[in-house]
Amino acid sequence: MNQIAIIARLEIRRAFFSRRALWVYLLALFPAALFLGRGVSVNYDRREYAAKPATPAVVLDRLPVGTTDAAALAAAGPPLRDHTWKRAQTTHRSLHYFDGSNRVWLQFENGALKNTRRLPLNSFDQDLRVYAGVFQYFYLRLAVFFGCLGIFINLFRGEMIDKSLHYWFLAPVRREILVLGKYCAGLIAAAAIFGGGALLSFGALLSYQTAADVEPYLRMDALAHGFWYVLAAVLGCAGYGSVFLAAGLVLRNPIIPAIVMLLWESINGFLPELLQKLSVLHYLQSLCPVPAPIDPSAPPLARMILSPAAPSSVWAALLGLVALTALVLWAATRTARRLEINYGTE
Amino acid sequence: MSHDLILFDGVSKFYGEVLGVNKVDLQIPPGITSLVGPNGSGKTTLMNLMAGLIHPGRGSVFVRGISPFAPEKLMRILGYATQYDAAPRGLTGFDFVRAGLLLHGFAAAEAARRAEAAIATVALTHAAPRKIAAYSKGMRQRIRLAQAIAHDPAVLVLDEPLNGLDPLVRAETIALFRDYAARGHHVILSSHVLQEVDVFSDQVILIANGRIVAEGAIRSVREEIHEHPSQFLLQCRQPARLAALLFEQADILEARIDPAGSGLRVLTRQRAAFADAIQRIALSGVVIDGVLPMDENVDALYEYLIGGGQ
Ligand SMILES: Nc1ncnc2c1ncn2[C@@H]1O[C@H](COP(=O)(O)OP(=O)(O)OP(=O)(O)O)[C@@H](O)[C@H]1O
Numbered sequence: 001m002n003q004i005a006i007i008a009r010l011e012i013r014r015a016f017f018s019r020r021a022l023w024v025y026l027l028a029l030f031p032a033a034l035f036l037g038r039g040v041s042v043n044y045d046r047r048e049y050a051a052k053p054a055t056p057a058v059v060l061d062r063l064p065v066g067t068t069d070a071a072a073l074a075a076a077g078p079p080l081r082d083h084t085w086k087r088a089q090t091t092h093r094s095l096h097y098f099d100g101s102n103r104v105w106l107q108f109e110n111g112a113l114k115n116t117r118r119l120p121l122n123s124f125d126q127d128l129r130v131y132a133g134v135f136q137y138f139y140l141r142l143a144v145f146f147g148c149l150g151i152f153i154n155l156f157r158g159e160m161i162d163k164s165l166h167y168w169f170l171a172p173v174r175r176e177i178l179v180l181g182k183y184c185a186g187l188i189a190a191a192a193i194f195g196g197g198a199l200l201s202f203g204a205l206l207s208y209q210t211a212a213d214v215e216p217y218l219r220m221d222a223l224a225h226g227f228w229y230v231l232a233a234v235l236g237c238a239g240y241g242s243v244f245l246a247a248g249l250v251l252r253n254p255i256i257p258a259i260v261m262l263l264w265e266s267i268n269g270f271l272p273e274l275l276q277k278l279s280v281l282h283y284l285q286s287l288c289p290v291p292a293p294i295d296p297s298a299p300p301l302a303r304m305i306l307s308p309a310a311p312s313s314v315w316a317a318l319l320g321l322v323a324l325t326a327l328v329l330w331a332a333t334r335t336a337r338r339l340e341i342n343y344g345t346e
Numbered sequence: 347m348s349h350d351l352i353l354f355d356g357v358s359k360f361y362g363e364v365l366g367v368n369k370v371d372l373q374i375p376p377g378i379t380s381l382v383g384p385n386g387s388g389k390t391t392l393m394n395l396m397a398g399l400i401h402p403g404r405g406s407v408f409v410r411g412i413s414p415f416a417p418e419k420l421m422r423i424l425g426y427a428t429q430y431d432a433a434p435r436g437l438t439g440f441d442f443v444r445a446g447l448l449l450h451g452f453a454a455a456e457a458a459r460r461a462e463a464a465i466a467t468v469a470l471t472h473a474a475p476r477k478i479a480a481y482s483k484g485m486r487q488r489i490r491l492a493q494a495i496a497h498d499p500a501v502l503v504l505d506e507p508l509n510g511l512d513p514l515v516r517a518e519t520i521a522l523f524r525d526y527a528a529r530g531h532h533v534i535l536s537s538h539v540l541q542e543v544d545v546f547s548d549q550v551i552l553i554a555n556g557r558i559v560a561e562g563a564i565r566s567v568r569e570e571i572h573e574h575p576s577q578f579l580l581q582c583r584q585p586a587r588l589a590a591l592l593f594e595q596a597d598i599l600e601a602r603i604d605p606a607g608s609g610l611r612v613l614t615r616q617r618a619a620f621a622d623a624i625q626r627i628a629l630s631g632v633v634i635d636g637v638l639p640m641d642e643n644v645d646a647l648y649e650y651l652i653g654g655g656q
């Protein structure tokens with residue numbers, strides 16, 4: 001036990017600041033940057049429109065289809081923007097208004113109102129769904145995946161390349177303990193980086209919402225959602241980490257396990273149920289609090305790949321992931337016991 | 347199971363197709379033991395087997411009764427300074443030695459104290475706060491030695507420990523070995539050159555092509571090589587004439603005309619004198635097309651040891 005802590009302490013600096021660490025941080029911070037950027041753009045829009053005259057929504061809503069543009073202008077007053085263009089035989093005109101929280105476009109064809117398009121400055125519900133999508137499709141599938149590849153595969157493979165692995169083997173430490181100690185170091189680093197990244201991006205998502213949206217959310221779901229997102233990221237590190245640590249024990253080339261794992265995780269939806277249980281993503285998806293949006297018009301193949309695997313209950317998912325990680329780590333310790341120092345063929 | 351011997355019992359190790367060592371049986375008592383042999387003879391392989399860095403394909407190894415498959419026990423009594431020159435990235439000499447001691451379970455203060463002591467023993471105190479990456483080859487060699495001795499192991503394994511040391515440090519290092527052995531410990535070291543180690547070794551193991559060719563106290567090893575007659579094939583067109591000249595000029599045991607007709611087979615114990623005689627005979631006009639050693643291991647080693655003295 002104590003030895004695991006000593007190994008993890010000796011190893012942790014390297015896990016955080018490895019040669020290849022920079023892109024790991026970039027991956028982890030990407031969603032936070034994305035939502036911070038979105039926040040900046042939303043706030044900019046808000047300021048822009050705040051300075052403009054608002055037309056009450058009731059006025060705009062009262063205009064029935066077929067109203068002439070002249071009548072609309074008379075009822076709603078001068079628009080923010082007035083745009084006319086001609087295509088084929090039809091004259092199009094678009095009058096742009098702001099009703100205080102939505103941007104509204106009245107669209108005319110040949111002088112008659114065809115439809116009214118309304119877009120809120122920002123929709124919290126929609127942002128929550130976008131966040132869920134980014135988290136599942138980008139963060140868990142790619143960022144955590146490749147980040148763990150970078151951190152964990154080098155725990156052993158990196159030292160074989162540096163020809164320094166034998167120092168660990170010459171310590172009075174069981175190989176099993178060595179594997180676990182290194183795994184802990186990797187896990188602490190990965191969990192801090194990607195758990196932190198999840199927390200930051202979730203904070204960024206909430207940072208620019210209106211008080212009216214955020215306050216009820218903070219009272220109701222925010223804490224639970226944030227918790228599950230961070231937990232899913234951390235457990236993702238635990239699961240992928242064990243796999244890549246094991247891969248680093250046996251394979252020299254990091255590309256191979258990356259491709260194999262990525263394929264395995266992607267086709268997982270097609271596999272029989274028993275094999276699905278051997279996928280990290282399978283469990284992670286059940287832990288995400290908000291289902292990721294999926295375009296119903298997407299081709300069935302794409303939907304198969306992206307769609308959440310057969311959802312298990314949260315506790316089953318937690319247990320399953322822990323069991324899967326333990327199984328892989330056990331296999332890794334078995335391999336490490338027989339591992340030999342073989343720098344000769346590098 | 348003997349608890350103060352290092353035992354190899356029928357140990358073979360292949361790296362894929364390549365022979366590392368073959369059918370090695372050894373019983374090494376405490377004291378200074380030198381493994382001597384040319385490049386690629388299997389010295390590092392034997393040491394790695396002792397330390398459990400590699401595992402035998404066949405046979406078994408025990409170090410003072412402990413199997414190398416149990417590093418948590420073995421490394422408490424074994425310190426190994428390898429031939430691998432690399433050091434962990436970014437560590438200072440002091441951190442490097444101290445990290446090893448922390449893994450031994452020493453408390454931070456005790457680990458620091460022992461690290462300082464070990465570094466002082468190898469006379470590197472001035473360089474301890476510097477990064478190992480910036481050390482010279484000899485300094486890296488010494489810091490590895492410091493790490494190997496820091497926990498005061500009963501078995502000290504050192505792969506070519508005298509390589510690259512200046513004469514002063516070399517003398518101090520040898521004194522350290524003697525000191526260690528005097529306390530009933532094992533000191534196992536390797537070298538290319540018999541003359542370099544025979545003065546201070548209690549025992550020498552000669553190894554060539556993955557086999558032990560001679561072992562024992564230094565004098566008996568010398569005699570063993572000397573007594574072991576070696577065979578040569580002399581390729582020539584006048585084998586009978588050459589045989590007559592050789593019996594006259596060199597101390598040979600036997601000369602037979604090769605049945606295949608390719609020349610003369612000769613058995614001798616005095617290789618150096620034999621080589622001189624061949625040269626004289628060739629200069630006198632007898633055509634000798636080639637001299638082939640027929641007894642690979644011992645001859646290669648002998649040539650090597652003779653050559654190593656130069
Ligand atoms: N990792 C390896 N892969 C393949 N062959 C190896 C490996 N390590 C050693 N060998 C082979 O095993 C044989 C013995 O090598 P070893 O390193 O034990 O020799 P050595 O006596 O230590 O040589 P040196 O004096 O050069 O250090 C050599 O033929 C070598 O090519």
Ligand SMILES: [Mg+2]
Pocket residue numbers: 389390391429505
């Ligand atoms: Mg060697």
